[in-house]
Amino acid sequence: MAIDDVSRRKFLAFLAGSPLFIAAGIDHASLARLVSGSSSDRSKGFDLIDQAAKQPHLIRAANQALDVFDFEPVAKHNIPAAHWGYLITGTDDDATITANRDGFAKWALRPRRLVDVSHVDASVELLGTTYSTPIVLCPLGSQKAFHAEGELAVARAAKARNHLQVLSTVATTSIEDAIAARGGPVWFQLYHLPDWNQTKQLIKRAESAGAPAIVFTVDLIGGSNRLTMFRERLADARQCADCHIGGQPMPGVTGRVDGRDNRRKPALSRLVPTPAMPEVGTPTWDYVKRIRDTTTMKVFVKGLVTAEDAELAIEHGASGIFVSNHGGRADNTLRSTVECLPEIVKAVRGRAIIELDGGVRRGTDIFKGLALGANAVGVGRPYIWGLGAFGQEGAEAVLAILRKELEMVMRQAGTTSISRITPEYVVART
Ligand SMILES: Cc1cc2nc3c(=O)[nH]c(=O)nc-3n(C[C@H](O)[C@H](O)[C@H](O)COP(=O)(O)O)c2cc1C
Known part of the structure; x- marks a missing residue:
């Protein structure tokens, strides 16, 4: 040899x-x-x-994860390709998704030294309820597409870790069941329907279930071009129409909830027939006021990325704003949400609660969002990676990892409570 x-x-x-x-x-x-x-x-x-x-390296149990990214390949392995496409898609070439991540890298930390950080408190109060951290579970539709227990498993994770959960209009679990599993109120995200009477029913049902806030999503009204979703679907040998009535919207079909298949969406499948009140045109700012005048719940507007719209939201009665671009699924080539945050914080001047979401994956991202003026920071896909990988245990582990990372950054920066995380702790990279 x-x-x-x-x-x-x-x-x-x-x-x-x-x-x-x-x-x-x-x-x-x-x-x-x-x-x-x-x-x-x-x-x-x-x-x-x-x-x-x-x-890729696949972890075998939730407790093997070192960061939230460790759940992603396991979830991808478990979730059917078409549903995976629904999760990961942005629009066009997904540039806004990339921007959301890159945005956090444009800020550096300015930690202070020699502060007693033996006790760090990451809790926050939102609408009179105390949560263990400012990390919010964003509304994501159709979670039973990712795991059989869907939003119920997420609600149990939110209960175990004491987090705010926002339930989507197109959730595959009813708000009543989600609240029961959460063991406390969840907030309800609203997509308006073409008929005001039906939209009003969605609002009233959430109010009766005990939701303290309604989050009106306004960034998908013109439609979105979700190419990655369509491409991933080609890798799925199953026929959409076998499970979904009429299949899912195909390329070229844009727009919001179109009523094609609401069987698994309890908010939409149980609407009671009433005299129709079709909308003329698409919603404008008066719609926010109309929602506010219809309910005792606090009204939040989700999907704002400019100071001008933040001002209008407040003028029309919003108690809060979600600085969000729908995780890059609505418009392409936007700025990252964290880059939009400073102008919105400046416009709001403390008059409304500000949530930031989009590309949040690490404790440092959460810290930067808080330092730049957000009251709460939301995650979307990461908790679905946990859910898809290991069900409730995975979603819980994602929350635990993010909390641990946030608390470590807080200690390292010398900030012992959320209110102490101020703009002096970050600096824009030049
Ligand atoms: C699969 C998926 C479904 C979503 N469904 C909704 C929804 O029903 N309503 C809504 O307001 N936002 C929805 N969003 C946007 C999220 O609420 C949130 O803004 C976004 O996921 C945050 O970005 P991230 O995924 O990068 O963390 C969805 C996002 C994803 C990824």
């Missing part, structure tokens, strides 16, 4: 001991045997090495 061959086998045998193969479910002993065997054995060994190189 040529010396080169001996060295190569030794090297391959060494490689076979790598945790990479263990993580990919490839047995070390068999791989070692193959790489030191006949040429056909070796070629099988190479195939296995190839396979391992292509596989």
Whole structure:
């Protein structure tokens, strides 16, 4: 045997001991045997090495995750391709999704030293309720597409970790069941319907269920071009129409809830027939006032990215604003939400509660959002990665990781409570 061959086998045998193969479910002993065997054995060994190189590292239990990203490949592995496409999609080439992440990198921390940080309190109060952290579970539709227990598992995670959960109009769990599982109120996100009487029913039902706030989403009214969703769907051998009446909207069909398949959406499937009151045109700022005049719940407007609209929201009676771009799923080529935040904070001047969401993945992101003036910071996809990977336990683990990271940044920065996280703790990178 040529010396080169001996060295190569030794090297391959060494490689076979790598945790990479263990993580990919490839047995070390068999791989070692193959790489030191006949040429056909070796070629099988190479195939296995190839396979391992292509596989991401998959954690096997929620408690193995080191950061929220560890849940993503497991969720991808578990979730059918078409549903995965619904989760990850942005619009056009997904540039707003990229911008949301990049936005946080444009700010650096300015930590202070020698502060007693033996006790750090990350709790916040929102509408009279105390939560363990300012981390909000954003409204995400159709969560049973990602895990059989969907929003119920998320509600139980929110209860276990004491977080605010916002339930989507297109949730696959009713608000009554979500509140029961949460063991306390959730907020209700509103998509308006083409008929005001029906929209009013959505509002009144949330109010009767005990929701203290309604979050009116205004950033999808013109439609969105979700190319990644359509592309991922091609990788799914199943027929959408086997599960969804009429299938899902196809390329070229834009717009909001279109009533094609509301069977699994309790807010929409249980609307009571009333004399129709069709809208003329699409909602304008008067609509916010109309919602406010219809309910005792506090009204929040979700999807604002400019100071001008923040001012209008307050003028029309909003108690709060979600600085959000729908996780990059509404318009393409926007600024990141964290870049929009300062002008909105300046316009609001403390007159409304400000939530920031979009691309939040780490404790440092949450800290930067708070330092720039947000009262709460929302996450979307990360808790769905946890849910899709390990159900309630995964969603809980995501919340626990983000809290641990936030508390560590708070200690490192010398900020012992959320109210102490002020603009002096961040600086724009030049
Ligand atoms: C799969 C998916 C479904 C969503 N559904 C809704 C929804 O029904 N209503 C809504 O207001 N926002 C919805 N959003 C936007 C989120 O509330 C939130 O703004 C966004 O996910 C935050 O960005 P992130 O995913 O990067 O954390 C959805 C987002 C995703 C990813």
